[in-house]
Amino acid sequence: MNSVRKYLPSKAFYYVILTFYAVISVYPFLWMISSALKPNREVYANKSLIPNHAQLDVLINTWNQLEFFQYSVNSAIISVATVLCIILVYSMAGYGFAKTQFRGREIFFLGFLGVLLVPGVSVLIPLVQLVRALGLGGSNASQAATYAGLILPMVNGAGPFAIFFFRNFFRSLPNELHDAARVDGCSEWGIYARIYLPLSAPVIATVGILNFIASWNSYILPSILINNEDWFTLPLKLRDLDLQAVIQWNVRMAGSLITVVPIIILFLLLQRYYIRGLTAGATKG
Numbered sequence: 164m165n166s167v168r169k170y171l172p173s174k175a176f177y178y179v180i181l182t183f184y185a186v187i188s189v190y191p192f193l194w195m196i197s198s199a200l201k202p203n204r205e206v207y208a209n210k211s212l213i214p215n216h217a218q219l220d221v222l223i224n225t226w227n228q229l230e231f232f233q234y235s236v237n238s239a240i241i242s243v244a245t246v247l248c249i250i251l252v253y254s255m256a257g258y259g260f261a262k263t264q265f266r267g268r269e270i271f272f273l274g275f276l277g278v279l280l281v282p283g284v285s286v287l288i289p290l291v292q293l294v295r296a297l298g299l300g301g302s303n304a305s306q307a308a309t310y311a312g313l314i315l316p317m318v319n320g321a322g323p324f325a326i327f328f329f330r331n332f333f334r335s336l337p338n339e340l341h342d343a344a345r346v347d348g349c350s351e352w353g354i355y356a357r358i359y360l361p362l363s364a365p366v367i368a369t370v371g372i373l374n375f376i377a378s379w380n381s382y383i384l385p386s387i388l389i390n391n392e393d394w395f396t397l398p399l400k401l402r403d404l405d406l407q408a409v410i411q412w413n414v415r416m417a418g419s420l421i422t423v424v425p426i427i428i429l430f431l432l433l434q435r436y437y438i439r440g441l442t443a444g445a446t447k448g
Contacts, residue, residue, distance in 0.1 A: 257329020
């Protein structure tokens with residue numbers, strides 16, 4: 164054993180590698196912040212991360228003149244509704260797979276996991292055709308119908324992953340908890356809603372954060388279904404900034420920073436539950 168350890172790299176080596184990787188990963192984000200605080204000419208001339216003339220005017224003007232508040236509200240409506248539906252539907256499904264007995268339970272569960280192997284882009288065309296056939300997309304669809312056409316496919320696509328996490332977490336809880344509640348006269352719905360769902364806060368945070376990010380950053384499906392600029396989400400508005408004849412990189416980076424900030428705030432607020440949910444939902448059961 165000692166002879167094996169002799170040939171292993173020291174901890175300092177691992178720290179150097181991790182530090183190097185962290186710098187590479189964080190640098191683009193720092194460059195984005197720096198560029199959002201520079202005049203456009205300085206973005207090209209000054210390669211330093213420290214602006215010569217830092218100013219908040221670009222961020223303020225991007226937020227006000229380009230109506231980023233409106234697009235932020237649109238993105239928030241879609242993302243929050245998507246996350247709430249995912250948590251409600253798939254926490255119940257995970258509870259059913261973990262704590263109830265029915266014929267074919269394991270086969271159905273494996274079937275859901277098998278869907279994880281199907282690339283989402285492979286079903287994009289039939290999905291769009293189905294959504295439009297239902298009147299949830301296209302030029303004649305209302306804003307509410309269009310948003311429903313965006314939310315429902317994202318909820319459906321999150322199913323296998325969310326079920327896997329909730330099912331594993333609920334299986335890790337002792338069966339005596341379930342049996343005691345039944346003895347006290349609690350129904351299956353009451354056991355789920357009053358006991359198991361509140362205990363699953365870490366998994367709710369993990370599933371919620373991951374799917375909020377996916378919905379907030381979604382681009383392909385919204386770009387196909389949304390035909391009214393007033394209904395655009397933030398990623399679609401950022402695309403418009405890229406279609407200008409001359410790209411103002413400080414404005415482009417300011418828009419990107421505005422888009423990223425809500426995700427960072429959400430993660431910082433829930434990071435403790437997020438880490439607990441990863442370990443509880445992915446390794447137990």
